[in-house]
Each structure stands twice: as structure tokens, then as C-alpha cells.
Amino acid sequence: MKLRNNPAISSLLMVSPLAAILLIFLVLPIVLIVIVSFWRATEFSIVPAFEFDNYEFLFGSSVTYTVFFNTFKYALITWACTLLIGFTVAYYLAFHIRTLTWQIALFLLCTIPFWTSNIIRMISWIPFLGRKGIANSTLMSWGAIDVPIEWLLFSDFAVILAFVHLYTLFMVVPIFNTMMRIDKSLIEAARDAGANGAQILWNVIIPLTKPGIMIGTIFVVTLVMGDFITVRFMSGSQSANVGRLISNDIALLQYPSASATAIVLLLTVLITIGTLLRFVDIRKEL
């Protein structure tokens, strides 16, 4: 009885399941990765050690910089496209659809592609974009082009197209969520003060939607920066990002090198998000 009545102990008990899960499945693996990243690897063995060889090699290689640049490029372009599409879709759902029933119905419609797996959604682009795919043959039958467009598939274009396809919903959901909380009378008040549509968008809706945009940004940026399978499939193994670098190292059993790259990627993503969060306060949304 005494134990149950002690608020300090009961709150400790309540917090411990989550703390235990986070400790075992998040903190511990990361600590292990950090440790392994300092180990020594040769062609045939991995030796526990504490040396900076993996990092030295990583930062000494020009491939690293190219690959990190590529990763940022994918993240930035995907972010811009998903933001544009996501904001527009959310805006339409939140402000142009009048009834809640239709809002919910159309919102669910947006989620239908998510009933299939990432891989299937990715692969389904291949017959569409290929050299003899639907896109090329349609364009040729219209006479718009004479020879098939080569860069539709197995290119950066295809990679970004797939990213945008896969991740736009992660932008739509938080932005829609934030927009639904905007008091409609604020928009009337803005109109009463003489604001036109563009001014309302810029001065009222966008500032009030910032937290949602930021949460969507975190989703998209972390997903794209951590991805390796989309890049492999859609670029036909012709492009690389950091994720692929790590996955190749793992395939070659170069765990220390993979760990070092993973740690650098993790820090890069954390710094990116930390920088973003300095601009927008998302606490109200959580």
C-alpha cells in the first residue's frame, strides 16, 4: 500500500516501460553502432579497437562528399516537390471542401496508395517510365518525340519521382492537421481587413501552418536521407546516396566502416533538423 501511494515511485513505474523500450531498441543499438565504428576491419577480420581509421578513410575519400551531396540534393528537391504538392492538397482539403464528410472521404482517398508496399509502388513505375514504357510509347504515338526519352527511368528524375510519390502523404497529413485547426473566422477577419486571396495565404495561412510544414519536413527529410532501396531501384544502381554506401558496406561485411558512415549520417540529419527547428516552434502541435 505504501508503495502504491508514493507518487515518486508510481510515476517512475509508469514511465519505465517506455524508457525501457527506448533504451533497448534505440539507445543501445546506437551505442553499439558508435562502438563498432571505432573498430578495425581488414579484408578478413573485424577487430575490437579504438581508432579513427574508419572516419579518416570516410572523410579522406572524395566519394563520400559526392554521395553526401547527392543525398542532400535528393532531400532538397524531394522536399520542395512534396511541400508544393502537399501544401496544395492540404489547402484544398482544408479550405475548399466544405463538409467534414467529404474532407474525410478525400483524405482517405489520398491514403489509398499506402495500402500497397513501398517496393510495389516503386516497381510499378518501371513499366510506365521504361524505354518502351507507357509514357514513351504514348508520346511517340502523339508524335511529340521520335526517339524514346532515356532519362525517364534509371535516372535522378526517376529517383525523385519515386520519392515524391512515396512521401508526399507525409507532408499532406501534418499540414492538413494544422490547417484544420486554423479558426475560419481568422480568414474572414483578414478579408474584412481588405486582404486578397494571396495576402491571406501569405500573411495568415502560411504563418499559422508553419508547424505542420516543419513536421512534414522532418518526416520527408529523414525518410529521404535514410533511404537506400528507392535510389537503388529507380536509378538502376547508377546513383548513390549515403544509404547505399552503408548498405554496400554491410553487403561486404565491412561493419565498422558502415557504422562510421551511419554515425556521420545520423549527425548530419540531426544537425539539419536542429537547424530547422530553430526557425519554427512545433511544440504546440505535439
Place this chain on the structure above:
Amino acid sequence: MSNQDLELVSVTKRYGETVAVDAINYRFKSDSYTCLLGPSGCGKSSTLRMIAGHESVSDGSIVLDGRDISVLPPAQRGTAMMFQNYALFPHLSVLDNVAFSLKMKGVDTAKRHGEARDMLALVDLTDFADRLPDQLSGGQQQRVALARALITRPQVLLLDEPLSALDPFLRIRMRGELRKLQKELGISFIHVTHGQDEALALADDIIVMNNAVIEQAGPARDVFNAPQTKFVAQFMGGHNVIALPDGHFAIRADAVAVTAPTKGAVEGNVTAVEYQGTHVSVSARITGDQDVLALIPDTTFFANPHNPGDRIGLHWDASNQHKLIA
């Protein structure tokens, strides 16, 4: 200020099959405080929102200063609206909230902030210019909303239940401030409310609405003193509605006197007596099972007290008996 005249000409609002406002006509007096009074769903808010331009007019026109404003966007009408929940922009400081309409017009920062500060001085909020709306009390938020509406120099200020979010004490104080401000500015205020005490305290003219039409409109005293319909008599309160051989009549409860059984206009049995401080309310049942309430000054009552069950007469001046047309 210019000699503005706002007139509603057969203004109608339909939502599909439902008629929210049914062809109402009214001419607002210049520089006056008018209250649109009625129960919820009577069409008073729709009327206000049509005047403001936040609701389209299904039929009829709204004329201000001789021009039909019913198709103009809100900002070009010469009206400004103060919203029920104030609708302050949560991401902008008090100063920027007030300066918002000037920013939309493209006025440069220094000038619009100067004007906004003048407005804040008018509503006594100079010291709060840099706060966010969240950091203000309800009464302060309301004054910011007022300043934001007034900075557009409207000819008519529209207030949508402005006092409903405040506690009773603050409500009475703010209503005094609103009245004072209307006199100082010399513009028309149109104020939507469902509280008859609020309307009586504030308004020069009262428009009582019910079921999408105007039941009665006129100076506050006339509407209270001489209701024309049963609805108005009951909604304004303090009235008896009695069916007499030649029709229905409204008689103010405080105009009814208690007399000896044979000396009154009607006879009845006392059913309840309630002491209310300055007055005593005496309920009596008269012929036809009708209840009549007499509000008697306490000294008069206690000089000749009655108890439930007593047979009494009820008397009133014929001038206090107002025939109801509906």
C-alpha cells in the same frame, strides 16, 4: 463624419431550402447604436454577416451612403466587423494585429505602426503593443479587436455578440465602454445580441427578430414599453400577455396594481408571492386559467400583504394595456 445611412431593402438569405432571413426592410439611423436582438437561429447573425459581406445576399440590397454595397467585397463597403471570438491573429503582436488592414493596403511599416499606436491609445492598450494575443485577458483581446476594426475608419461598425465571451462583471464594464466609444466616434454601431438587458442598456434602437423576420423595430423604450407581438412581449420580459374579450394584450408587470377583489379590472387568486428586494412579485390566476404577474414596490405590498390563496383584484391603467397584433 459623413451623414451615412444604412438601409436594408428586402434583404433575403436562403441556405438551400431554408430561409434564414426573409425579405427584411430597415433603415438604420445615422450615428446611432442599434441592437439586433433575438433568440439563436432567428437570422440576426446572418443579417449582420450579410451587411459585413461575409455572407452573400440571396435577394434584395444593402444600401450605404446611397450605393448598393451588397455585392462589394467586405473591405470596400465602409463597414468593419468585430468577431464574436475576436479572431485575433495569434501569430502577430497586438500592434501588427491592429495594423493588419494597413499592411494589406501596402502602407509602409513606420506609418502603419504609428496609426496602430494611435488606435491602441484610443482603447487604452498602449503598453500592450508588443504582446501576443494569447498573453492578454479577454477584455484586452476585445479591445484589440475593436482597435483593429476601427483602424479601417468604417462608417458602420458591426459587432457580433461582442460581450458573450466575457464574465458578467466585465460584460457590464465593456458595454459602458462600447457605448462611450460609439458616442465619441460618431459612427453607427450595429450590435448582435441575444440578451435583452444588453440591448436595452446599449441601444438607441432595437430590432427584435424572430423566425427570419423583424418582429418589431424602434427606439429601445418603445420596444420595451409597447411590444406589438406576443413574441416581443415575452422575449423582452417583464410583461404579462393576457387574452381579454377583445384580443390579446401586453401589460407590464410593474404597471399592475393589487386591489380589493371587487375593485380591479379582473379578479384572481394569489398563487405565489416572491420577495425580490425592491419589489415583490405577486402571481395570480385569473379567469380562463391565465397567470398574471404583478410587480409591486415592497413598501406598498407590506402595507397590505397577501398570501397564496387570497382573493384579489388586479388593476391597471388602460394606457398601459397594449394590444398585440400577433
